[in-house]
Amino acid sequence: MIVACLDIGSTWTKGATFRVDGETVSLLARAARPTTVVNLADGFFAVLGDIVEGDPLAQLHDGRLSLQYSSSAKGGLAVAAIGLVPEMTLEIGKIAAQSAGARLSQVFAYHLTEDDIAGLEASPPDILLFAGGTDGGNTNYVRANAEAIGRSSIDCEIVYAGNRSVAAEVGRLLAGKRLRIVDNLMPVFNEPNPDPARDAIRTIFLETIVKGKGLDRIMAATGAAPVPTPFAVLEYTRAIHAHVPEWDSFVLFDMGGATTDVYSVHQEMPDLGTVLRGLPEPEVKRTVEGDLGMRVSARTTVEAGEPEFGDAAEALRCYAERVVAQPEFLPLTPEDAALDTRLAAVCVGQACRRHVGRLATIYTPDGEMKIQTGRDLRQVARVIGSGGWLARAADFDPAPWFAQHAVDARGRLVLFPQHFSYYRDADYLFPLLANLARAFPAAAAQAGIRLLQD
Amino acid sequence: MSDITAVLGVIGSDCHAVGNKILDHALTAEGIKVVNLGVMVSQDEFINAAVETGAQAILVASIYGHGEIDCDGLRGRCLERGLDKVVLYVGGNLVIGKRDFAEVETLFRGMGYDRVFPPTVDLKEMANLLKQDVAARS
Ligand code: B12
Numbered sequence: 039m040i041v042a043c044l045d046i047g048s049t050w051t052k053g054a055t056f057r058v059d060g061e062t063v064s065l066l067a068r069a070a071r072p073t074t075v076v077n078l079a080d081g082f083f084a085v086l087g088d089i090v091e092g093d094p095l096a097q098l099h100d101g102r103l104s105l106q107y108s109s110s111a112k113g114g115l116a117v118a119a120i121g122l123v124p125e126m127t128l129e130i131g132k133i134a135a136q137s138a139g140a141r142l143s144q145v146f147a148y149h150l151t152e153d154d155i156a157g158l159e160a161s162p163p164d165i166l167l168f169a170g171g172t173d174g175g176n177t178n179y180v181r182a183n184a185e186a187i188g189r190s191s192i193d194c195e196i197v198y199a200g201n202r203s204v205a206a207e208v209g210r211l212l213a214g215k216r217l218r219i220v221d222n223l224m225p226v227f228n229e230p231n232p233d234p235a236r237d238a239i240r241t242i243f244l245e246t247i248v249k250g251k252g253l254d255r256i257m258a259a260t261g262a263a264p265v266p267t268p269f270a271v272l273e274y275t276r277a278i279h280a281h282v283p284e285w286d287s288f289v290l291f292d293m294g295g296a297t298t299d300v301y302s303v304h305q306e307m308p309d310l311g312t313v314l315r316g317l318p319e320p321e322v323k324r325t326v327e328g329d330l331g332m333r334v335s336a337r338t339t340v341e342a343g344e345p346e347f348g349d350a351a352e353a354l355r356c357y358a359e360r361v362v363a364q365p366e367f368l369p370l371t372p373e374d375a376a377l378d379t380r381l382a383a384v385c386v387g388q389a390c391r392r393h394v395g396r397l398a399t400i401y402t403p404d405g406e407m408k409i410q411t412g413r414d415l416r417q418v419a420r421v422i423g424s425g426g427w428l429a430r431a432a433d434f435d436p437a438p439w440f441a442q443h444a445v446d447a448r449g450r451l452v453l454f455p456q457h458f459s460y461y462r463d464a465d466y467l468f469p470l471l472a473n474l475a476r477a478f479p480a481a482a483a484q485a486g487i488r489l490l491q492d
Numbered sequence: 493m494s495d496i497t498a499v500l501g502v503i504g505s506d507c508h509a510v511g512n513k514i515l516d517h518a519l520t521a522e523g524i525k526v527v528n529l530g531v532m533v534s535q536d537e538f539i540n541a542a543v544e545t546g547a548q549a550i551l552v553a554s555i556y557g558h559g560e561i562d563c564d565g566l567r568g569r570c571l572e573r574g575l576d577k578v579v580l581y582v583g584g585n586l587v588i589g590k591r592d593f594a595e596v597e598t599l600f601r602g603m604g605y606d607r608v609f610p611p612t613v614d615l616k617e618m619a620n621l622l623k624q625d626v627a628a629r630s
Pocket of ligand 1: 581610
């Protein structure tokens with residue numbers, strides 16, 4: 039079976055053809071071209087032509103070739119999340135959106151203010167995920183927020199995944215808007231239920247967003263439907279966990295010019311004597327940081343790293359100014375390369391810091407007690423770097439940054455991986471293999487791990 | 493059947509778990525919906541749970557003798573976070589040593605708790621008081 043896999047990124051459209059024989063995968067061809075933002079289909083079909091011999095569409099139609107593709111172009115899939123308490127329904131909303139492959143464009147807790155509404159009117163996301171309250175729980179905030187949205191001119195898809203006691207009322211208040219009502223993302227206190235909201239986001243992506251981004255032309259010509267790139271990668275993470283021995287837990291960084299994504303698979307097994315606080319953690323988790331990236335987000339990356347730069351701060355600020363508008367910039371001098379590496383350490387380090395949990399030691403009359411919030415990745419033994427920069431960086435190692443930041447400002451332990459082997463997706467094939475995994479999860483998972491470099 | 497939701501937990505660094513389970517059973521048996529946060533619960537966790545679940549009452553337990561420190565300030569925090577009607581109860585071994593209960597009661601009422609209970613409290617009676625207090629508030 040020959041499968042063409044393509045990923046339309048914000049700057050590059052990449053593609054590869056793979057031959058799959060049972061569990062073995064071989065790479066037949068690969069190509070990349072600049073993404074054609076005005077019409078994504080142009081770049082897509084050019085790359086498809088590069089990686090397939092003969093007429094790809096004819097081969098697709100007679101079944102000799104199959105196709106899987108993903109897109110993160112044109113801002114990816116932007117979701118704004120509204121929850122009630124930040125650590126609760128808003129947090130689950132963020133998890134649902136990020137695991138659907140979305141980028142969080144805005145987040146809101148408690149009451150939406152006039153400014154919040156104005157912000158949403160001025161730059162509406164693709165989808166507004168609206169939640170709050172357990173079933174039978176709080177209704178005041180949800181009702182007030184529904185009224186505010188109903189009165190506004192916010193124009194986007196809306197998914198309601200809040201307290202079902204007011205679902206019908208929300209339906210009335212938002213009559214005339216493009217609204218979908220799904221099961222509450224926290225029906226019972228502390229029991230997250232992100233999947234219905236996640237599924238709704240995916241369905242909307244397929245039914246409407248694809249069209250808005252001009253992907254419908256590709257769909258019409260090929261008969262195949264795309265997924266958001268991070269969604270494919272999250273599912274690929276799950277496939278590796280399921281199909282590759284010894285890879286049941288690991289962390290994957292995908293660092294780009296604009297964002298840094300962190301994926302982890304891990305089963306929480308707290309020590310005896312450790313009390314877990316906060317929401318239960320999902321087994322597979324993605325977080326994405328929109329302010330951490332090597333080019334478009336260089337300025338905010340420098341801000342995030344500022345406190346630790348010392349004398350180098352000024353040089354890094356200037357460097358960020360230079361690269362921020364040049365997504366393709368590659369450092370040519372050793373000085374620039376060194377600055378680039380510092381930026382990368384901040385992206386990976388800070389993104390991981392936000393992804394992992396904390397362990398606080400408290401002293402009770404009974405002696406020491408441990409309180410853990412978030413996920414504990416200390417025992418995770420494998421870490422992968424992917425994305426253009428990390429794919430190339432043969433000498434990069436995130437371990438020193440983690441070690442230097444192992445304790446936070448409040449004296450809590452930051453639960454980074456502690457002793458791990460670091461691998462590199464040197465050919466930057468993960469987004470393409472993630473597409474292959476949609477059809478052949480086990481084979482693609484094994485191939486990806488085999489192709490990694492130490 | 494009442495539709496009262498109450499958030500329950502043992503505050504601070506207190507890990508005494510037994511009384512918490514008994515309270516959960518007793519309140520559930522009285523038809524009260526219990527959101528039990530277990531032991532070692534911070535003030536904000538009580539409030540977060542009450543906000544999301546729309547609970548009308550928060551029942552704070554303190555067993556290990558540090559209640560005076562742990563329980564203070566909860567009322568103010570509730571007001572701050574928009575829980576202006578919530579009924580606040582506190583009970584357990586609230587202070588260290590043998591202090592006169594009337595004195596303890598005055599102390600905790602001064603902190604804004606609606607009712608203060610000694611360890612010997614009859615839980616059925618307490619549940620009835622809770623229903624009355626919630627009805628009076630709404
Ligand atoms: C078992 C126990 C422990 C176990 C707890 C195991 C566990 N995970 O549950 C362990 C050994 C860990 C322990 C540790 C400590 N303990 Co201890 N412990 C006890 C003991 C013997 C029994 C507690 C119990 O389960 N009682 C049974 C339950 C059903 O009763 P209850 O908890 O009081 O709850 C009932 C009522 O109080 C009431 N109630 C409680 N809260 C509320 C709230 C509301 C709103 C209402 C209406 C009612 C209500 O209803 C409950 C159900 O009937 C008591 C002594 C005793 N006999 O009570 C000491 C006792 C509670 N412990 C005490 C102390 C000091 C400690 C330590 C500080 C000692 C130390 N230095 O090691 C540590 C603290 C640890 C910590 N971080 O919390 C003291 C507290 C003194 C005080 N408050 O003045 C006690 C009273 C012993 C004593 N006489 O000195 N303890």
